[in-house]
Amino acid sequence: MSSCAARSNDALVLSSDPIHPANLICEFCRLFYQNGWVTGTGGGISIRDDDKIYLAPSGVQKERMLPENIFVMSFKTQEYIRKPLSLKPSACTPLFMAAYSKRNAGACIHTHSQNAVMCTLLFDEVFEISSIEQIKALPRITRPGNMWYSDKLVIPIIENTEREEELESSLRVAIEKYPSATAVLVRRHGIYVWGETTWKAKIYNEAIDYLLELAIKMKQMGIPTVKKV
Ligand SMILES: CSCCC(=O)C(=O)COP(=O)(O)O
């Protein structure tokens, strides 16, 4: 598609359907902003609908985004089929693409949650927690169904880089090394969380952030995050 046609493809993002991906991205970013997850332009969310990948613009106040600001890329050709004028696509795009291609995700969320950042300072190679009821909201990935209360949740931690795009290779390595993970933490930066659908990605992100916050409090109290059986 010519860049001129890509610019004017408004029908791809303008819809009265509240669960259209372009509308959901804007709604979720407002919700995430209230939780302190995407403040100061950091973080965001991408949604995949079959061949269409919906992406937010880079460096904008994510809570003020409008559907007309959303980029659309073809998953097959990796070319933009909608490019808003005078905006750049999110720098997280290669990382979102890794979740789509390596895990067949339906959506991927990136937050700068302080709980995520703190946990990367308190844990070394991986974040671990077990025997907490909220773990049951998370999937097993390598087997059908969700985790049990007493299962151990393990989230790999990768090192931060100067530019968001440069995280792609280590994120891909972590996804391969930890096939049961539905998230990757980035040291001193935040977290990427994905799921088979937009709703599952949202639930996983909420459950994981709850567990990250709890783990910080447990560490402060000297309580081990993994219970001895
Ligand atoms: C203060 S935000 C720095 C860039 C970043 O980490 C991020 O998640 C935002 O990237 P985007 O290109 O989507 O604005």
Ligand SMILES: [Zn+2]
């Ligand atoms: Zn970031």
